[in-house]
Amino acid sequence: HIQEFIDDMSVQLGSGANYDPEFVIDLRACMAKWGDDSLEIAVDAQWEGIVSYYQDPNSRDPWVNCIDHPNHERCRSSQYEEGQSEKAEVFGSGTIREMVIEEPCNYASNIAYYRGALRICEYDQWSGGESNIATRNALKRSFMALGSGSAFMHGSQTKLGRAFDVVPIAAIAYTSYESLITAIGGYENTFLRCLGKSHCATAEEVARRTAFLSLNHDVGKWEQELKNIKGSFPAKYDQTFAAIIVIAAYISFPDVIADLVLDNLRDAFDGSSFMTFLFDEFLPEVKPLIDEVYLGVLEFMEQSDLASRFIGSLGKLGYAFLFQEEFLDLDLTDKNLMRGTSSAFIVNGFADLMTGGDGFPFPDNFGLYPGSENCNPKSSHALWHQQSAEGLSDLNLMVDYIVSVIEKNKASQKDDGSLCAFDDTCKSGSCQWWVGKSFYACGDEPCWNDGDTCGIGSICNSCCNGHEWWWGKLVTACGEEPCWSEGTICGAGTSCHACCNGSRTPWYWFGAGTCK
Numbered sequence: 001h002i003q004e005f006i007d008d009m010s011v012q013l014g015s016g017a018n019y020d021p022e023f024v025i026d027l028r029a030c031m032a033k034w035g036d037d038s039l040e041i042a043v044d045a046q047w048e049g050i051v052s053y054y055q056d057p058n059s060r061d062p063w064v065n066c067i068d069h070p071n072h073e074r075c076r077s078s079q080y081e082e083g084q085s086e087k088a089e090v091f092g093s094g095t096i097r098e099m100v101i102e103e104p105c106n107y108a109s110n111i112a113y114y115r116g117a118l119r120i121c122e123y124d125q126w127s128g129g130e131s132n133i134a135t136r137n138a139l140k141r142s143f144m145a146l147g148s149g150s151a152f153m154h155g156s157q158t159k160l161g162r163a164f165d166v167v168p169i170a171a172i173a174y175t176s177y178e179s180l181i182t183a184i185g186g187y188e189n190t191f192l193r194c195l196g197k198s199h200c201a202t203a204e205e206v207a208r209r210t211a212f213l214s215l216n217h218d219v220g221k222w223e224q225e226l227k228n229i230k231g232s233f234p235a236k237y238d239q240t241f242a243a244i245i246v247i248a249a250y251i252s253f254p255d256v257i258a259d260l261v262l263d264n265l266r267d268a269f270d271g272s273s274f275m276t277f278l279f280d281e282f283l284p285e286v287k288p289l290i291d292e293v294y295l296g297v298l299e300f301m302e303q304s305d306l307a308s309r310f311i312g313s314l315g316k317l318g319y320a321f322l323f324q325e326e327f328l329d330l331d332l333t334d335k336n337l338m339r340g341t342s343s344a345f346i347v348n349g350f351a352d353l354m355t356g357g358d359g360f361p362f363p364d365n366f367g368l369y370p371g372s373e374n375c376n377p378k379s380s381h382a383l384w385h386q387q388s389a390e391g392l393s394d395l396n397l398m399v400d401y402i403v404s405v406i407e408k409n410k411a412s413q414k415d416d417g418s419l420c421a422f423d424d425t426c427k428s429g430s431c432q433w434w435v436g437k438s439f440y441a442c443g444d445e446p447c448w449n450d451g452d453t454c455g456i457g458s459i460c461n462s463c464c465n466g467h468e469w470w471w472g473k474l475v476t477a478c479g480e481e482p483c484w485s486e487g488t489i490c491g492a493g494t495s496c497h498a499c500c501n502g503s504r505t506p507w508y509w510f511g512a513g514t515c516k
Contacts, residue, residue, distance in 0.1 A: 002027070002040070005047050006370060008092040009108035013371025020367070027114055030121035030140065034133045038215065039141060045214035046148040047097075053152075053160065053219050054099045063156045065100045074157055075102065091155075099155065105375030106154035109382035110147045112369045112389035117143035119393040127404035134204045135179055139396055141211035142171040150385070160219075163226040166235070171210050172392060173240035174233055175203040176399040180247050183403040184289045192286055195234035195243060196277060206233045239274035243282060244399060245314070250290045251402055252306040294424050295409050302405060305356065309401055312354030313394040319347045320387035344387055355394055416443025435459045450479025471495035488515040 003024050010019035031039040054063045066075035066088035075088065091107075092098045101107045120140045126132050149164030178193070186192040194200035209216075209229050217225050234240055245265065249258040262279075269275045368386050369375075375382040413427045414420055419441050420431040426442035434441040435458060436448070447464035453475050454460035460467040463478035470477040471494065472484070483500035490496035492513045496503035505513030 001044050002047060004095075004097060005092070006111060008095075008097060009111065010370035012089055012091050013104060013108055014374050015370045015372075019370045023115075023118075026118055030118050031144065033121050033140070034137050036137055036140070039144065039211060042212045042215045043144050043148060046145070046152075049214050049219035049222065050148070050152050050155070051097055051099060053158070054156070056219075059220070061159045063099075063158055064102075066102050067100050101155040102157050103154040103379075103381075105371065105379040105382040106385070107151050108371050109369050109375060109379070109385035110151040110154070112386045113143050113147035113150065113392075115368060116389045116393040117147070120396065123397060123400075125401075125404075127400050127407055135175060135400075138175045138204045138207035139172060141207040142168045142175060143393075145207075145211045145213075146172065154381075160223045160226075163223055163230075166237070167210055167226050167230055170230070170233070170235040170237040170240065171203065171206045172396070173237045173244065174206060174235075176396050177240050177244050178203040179403050180244060180399050181286075183406045184247065184251075184286075184293050186286060186289050189285070189289075192282075192289075195236075195239060196281065197234055200234060201232040203233075236274055238269075238272075239277065241395075242269075242274060242278055243286075244395070246278060246283060247286065247290060248310055248398065248402055250287070251293060251295070251406075252310040293406055294413055295405065306402065306405060308354040309356070309398045312351040313391065313398040315351045315354070316348060316387065316391035316394055319344065320384055320391050344383070348387075348390060351394070355398065414442045416441075418442050435462050448478045450477075452478045454478055471498045484515045486515050489513070490515055 006019050006024065007017055009015075011017050028040055031043065053059060056062070064072045064074045066072065067090070069075060070088075087104065088100050088102050089104045090098060091101050091104070117140045120136055120143060126136060128135075146165070146168035149161070149168050152158075153161035153165035155161065177195075178187075181187060181192055190199065206229060209225070209232075213222055213225055213229075242265065246262060249261045252258075253261070266275055266279060367373075368389075372382070372386065376386065414425055416426070416428055417434075418426070419437065419439055420426050421440065423429050423431045425431065428443045430444070431440050431442055432444065433439075434445040436445060445462060448454060448459070448462045450463075450465055451470075452463070453470075453473060454463060454467055454477060456467070456476055460476060460478065465479045467476055467478050468480060469475075470481040471490070472481060481498060484490060484495075484498045485500060488499065490499060490503055490513050492503070492505035492509075492511045496505060496513050496515070499515035501516045503513045503515050505511075
């Protein structure tokens with residue numbers, strides 16, 4: 001069970017047995033939340049599958065025991081510093097869970113992503129209320145799969161481990177992106193929804209297949225299923241995260257500031273293919289939709305929240321990238337890592353002030369995962385896992401806040417006929433002068449029915465069928481007045497003209513008459 005694997009990490013890395021029982025209790029409750037009764041079984045099966053793979057010497061890409069075979073190429077060629085240091089350790093010694101873990105700290109630090117799942121569960125301000133359970137479940141499932149999958153990758157350095165690491169990250173990004181593109185009205189646009197692919201599965205489907213992979217397939221078939229999942233949606237997570245930042249920037253800031261933010265983003269990833277796609281293809285397609293998003297006249301605090309959540313969330317992720325060797329190989333010393341660990345508390349505290357500190361309160365740096373007090377000062381990638389777990393969850397909550405602001409202001413737009421001042425305040429997008437209200441109102445004013453009285457040169461212009469003088473009303477009215485029937489009293493030379501078949505006007509009636 002998951003508790004046993006977490007305790008194995010805690011014992012091996014010096015944090016003692018029985019790591020944070022309350023955390024595991026809360027995690028189990030989280031996994032079962034929103035009717036997700038099978039998720040805990042699936043996560044347990046993920047760990048069982050990892051052990052099974054370790055114990056299978058006949059697998060196509062076997063897990064190398066780097067203690068017995070320290071000179072094996074895989075034991076010396078990791079892209080991560082810890083994997084190059086010949087520090088493999090035995091976890092779960094003497095149990096059925098016994099495994100030789102190639103990167104001990106990078107393996108255990110993935111438990112931080114389980115705290116990301118907890119944060120999704122504990123957050124109580126989701127847009128859409130109870131109707132938004134699918135998005136929450138998808139994020140929760142993907143964070144849980146990421147914790148197991150990335151641990152598998154750093155423990156084994158196998159191709160299967162790497163595949164199980166990449167897909168959940170992409171699923172997290174895709175879930176938030178799908179929420180955001182739906183909120184701005186781009187879901188029906190296949191190019192935007194699928195980020196350039198001709199078709200794509202929903203985020204809910206991707207997260208479900210990834211999380212329940214272990215229940216539906218033996219470990220020997222995981223690699224093919226992960227390949228199938230990856231092909232079903234836009235799985236280039238760096239591209240997806242960048243697309244989120246593009247949309248969030250233009251909604252959170254005026255265009256001139258958003259342009260500056262994105263110019264810096266482009267410079268930071270100069271030459272990458274996904275940036276070419278974003279600026280040459282994606283942005284021209286999505287920008288008109290962003291420009292049509294109705295945010296109304298935002299309250300000062302609401303506008304401030306949009307900007308500050310953007311800055312705070314990206315600040316946490318930006319700090320995390322300092323410790324990601326794949327992007328920045330800074331060759332950090334133990335002393336610098338210790339300072340980085342201590343500074344993370346300050347950076348995150350400041351960022352929390354900007355984001356509002358929503359969601360699950362993360363513990364301090366020395367309690368986020370088993371062995372963190374020993375691992376963070378000596379493994380930059382372990383610190384990356386810790387910091388990115390918090391940054392990713394913040395990014396998800398920032399996206400949801402943007403969605404909630406869009407939905408709130410969209411709901412405040414007025415129906416046709418409601419008084420208005422600007423086009424954007426109307427659901428129809430049109431605020432026009434209504435002669436019948438003598439004021440501006442939403443939508444097109446319906447034409448006036450026959451018989452409605454009107455004023456020539458103004459209101460009469462709104463008549464459906466023109467206008468004329470109506471003798472029966474002694475005023476101008478819309479449409480043609482029906483002729484008067486026999487016996488109707490009329491005035492000679494005036495209203496008698498309205499008679500259907502002429503009139504009788506004897507002189508001795510002194511100007512009166514009747515219709516024939």
